[in-house]
Every structure is written in C-alpha cells, then in structure tokens.
Amino acid sequence: MQKRSVVAVLTVVCGLLLASVPLFAQADQAANPGVSPAIETDIRLLREDIRSERKQLVAANLPLTDTEATKFWPIYDQYAAEAWKIGNARVALIKEYALSYDTMTDAQANEFMSRLTAIDGQFSALLTKYVPLFEKVISPKKTARWYQIERRLDVLIDVQFAEHIPMVDVSK
Numbered sequence: 001m002q003k004r005s006v007v008a009v010l011t012v013v014c015g016l017l018l019a020s021v022p023l024f025a026q027a028d029q030a031a032n033p034g035v036s037p038a039i040e041t042d043i044r045l046l047r048e049d050i051r052s053e054r055k056q057l058v059a060a061n062l063p064l065t066d067t068e069a070t071k072f073w074p075i076y077d078q079y080a081a082e083a084w085k086i087g088n089a090r091v092a093l094i095k096e097y098a099l100s101y102d103t104m105t106d107a108q109a110n111e112f113m114s115r116l117t118a119i120d121g122q123f124s125a126l127l128t129k130y131v132p133l134f135e136k137v138i139s140p141k142k143t144a145r146w147y148q149i150e151r152r153l154d155v156l157i158d159v160q161f162a163e164h165i166p167m168v169d170v171s172k
Contacts, residue, residue, distance in 0.1 A: 043091060050157065051080065058149055062142060071137035076146075079130045086122045093119065094165065101169070109168060123154065 055076070064072055093115050100108055127150060134143040 047084075047087065047091070051084065054153055055080065057153065058146065061149055062146055064138065064142070068138050068142070072134065075130070075133050075137065079126065079133075082126055083123070086119060086126065089122070090116075090119050094161070097165070101166070102172070104168065104172070127151070 058076065062072075093112065097104075097112055104112075127147060131143055131147065134146060138146075
C-alpha cells in the first residue's frame with residue numbers, strides 16, 4: 001500500500017507543479033529574443049515549490065527516529081543546497097537552449113549535449129557523495145530508501161522537463 005501511495009503522491013505533486021508552467025515558450029521566443037520576466041518568475045517559483053515539496057516527500061516517506069532525524073536533516077539540507085546549485089546550471093542551460101532554438105548551429109548542439117551530460121554526471125556524483133554521509137547517521141536500508149526517493153523525484157522532474165522542451169529542430 002505504501003509503495004503505491006508514494007508513487008501516486010510523487011506523480012501528483014510533480015505533475016501539478018510542472019504541468020502548468022511553460023518552461024519553454026516558442027511563441028514568446030519569436031517575439032522576444034530574451035527569456036521573458038514572466039517565464040523567469042515561473043521558473044523561480046516552480047523550483048522553490050519543488051524544493052519545498054521534495055523535502056516534505058522525503059520526510060513523509062523516510063521513517064526516521066527522533067535521533068536519526070536530528071542527524072539526518074542537516075546533512076539533507078547540505079545535499080539539497082548542493083543539488084540546487086547544480087540545478088541552477090541546468091536551468092541556465094535550458095534558457096540558453098530556448099534562446100538559440102531557432103538559430104542553433106551544430107557546434108551549439110554539441111555544446112548543449114556535452115554540458116547536459118556533465119550536469120547529469122554532477123547530479124549522480126552528488127548522490128554518490130552523500131550515500132556514505134547518510135549511512136553514518138541512518139541505516140544502509142534507510143539510506144537506500146532516501147536514494148530511491150531522490151532518484152524517483154529526479155526522474156519525474158526530468159519527464160516533466162522533457163514534455164515542455166521541444167526536440168532540436170533538424171530541418172534548419
């Protein structure tokens with residue numbers, strides 16, 4: 001029962017947070033060469049909501065004793081701050097992609113792929129870095145649970161990004 005409720009909650013929360021926010025608006029790009037202030041605000045608010053909801057979802061789905069929680073949450077907050085910085089790089093890349101969508105060169109396409117691969121690697125390395133830190137304060141099983149929750153949230157967010165960011169236009 002708990003497994004289904006976790007998946008349902010993650011799906012609903014991420015879906016609600018991301019479904020209504022236009023992360024990439026081609027129509028706006030044609031009229032405005034920069035990322036509009038409204039889109040900038042939407043992205044900022046969306047990321048803040050995700051950050052808050054993410055911590056709540058971890059708390060709701062990772063059973064911790066009071067002693068464990070006292071040690072776990074400061075480490076989690078450090079992890080979240082580092083993940084936020086990596087997320088900033090991803091958002092910057094998405095904005096650059098949006099700005100160059102209509103005029104993208106082969107060189108830019110290669111650069112975008114390289115940078116996205118590097119960002120994905122940074123997220124993976126961050127998770128790997130924090131596993132032993134969490135295992136010092138909670139059991140390996142609870143650490144594995146935290147890891148699964150984080151990965152599932154990342155996958156859901158990636159799917160939402162993919163729905164809002166168009167594929168590279170190869171006809172140009």
